[in-house]
Amino acid sequence: MDNRKKNSIYSLILILAVATVWLVRNKIMNPDEVEKAPYVYVTGEAQGTTYNISYQDSSARNFKESIDSLLKQFDNSLSTYKEGSEILRFNENDSFQFDLPYFLPVLKASKEIYSASQGAFDPTVYPLMQAWNFKKEVPSIPDSAEINEILKYVGFNKITFDEKQVKKAVDRVSLDFNAIAQGYSIDVVFDFIIDKGIGNLMVELGGEVRAKGVNENGDAWAIGIDNPKPEASKAQRMAIIKIHNQAISTSGNYRNFFVHEGVKYGHTINPKTGFPVQRDIISATIVAPTCMEADAWSTAFMVTGLEDAKKILAEQTQLSAFFIYENEEGEMETYVTDNLASNILM
Incomplete structure (x- = not known):
């Protein structure tokens, strides 16, 4: 050769x-x-609760410091518990020009869901939440006259906004994004991690979740749904739902309620009546493309009740639902949309 x-x-x-x-x-x-890339686990506290994040990264990078910084900045915009936040500055004034990038996306999503839910989801419930004051051990019980007065400045159509600012069309209108902001904060963290080149991850904050890819065992991410029976422990599950590049959120009053003069009041306010909801749905779980959508819609369906929820879901085909409700005899039943049935274990 x-x-x-x-x-x-x-x-x-x-x-x-x-x-x-x-x-x-x-x-x-x-x-x-090929050696399997490790999964990184990050935990912490934010928004009065905890977060748990898991993602696969060949470099085993830990993003905790950046995540904590991101969540603090988020609270500076949308938290009603953070003194000097953008949302509180709007509530105290006639208008507000956006500084941080979080206010406008939530306004846009809120407007869409307010309209699609026929007002069942409405972030202008803030003065109603203050009147009932669920944060106290024994909440306030406002009378009908007080509620009727507050309802004069409740309604998302009483604000206007563009790309630069939000304004009040009616004096005393105030915003509370607690039924959508936590979900959006999960989306913000999720997108931050995705931008780092991560393909398999799960972000959980306060029980709400957004996930992509698979877990460490190579399986779809599986989320447990609490059993709402009073005697059930928090460890007991009513169902397990598998999600694929989706988000999931559950709203319910089965643990957040109080009893006054024999009447049971949940902590979800009907923005149309001004009173806590007393509907057949006791737990609403929504699977959606984003956690912002899942969070807002799970609250909205607690307000609409089962039959109206079914009608809305027929049009909002990007959503999947698992409802736990009480029938006319007071017995607990479940309802699952067809597009979720194959991903749920009872």
């Missing part, structure tokens, strides 16, 4: 060797032949 042929063979072998190393490093060869 002449030297030219030998050199050609050696060159080919070298190229194949380099290509093999590249394929291994980039996980393109058979996964069984």
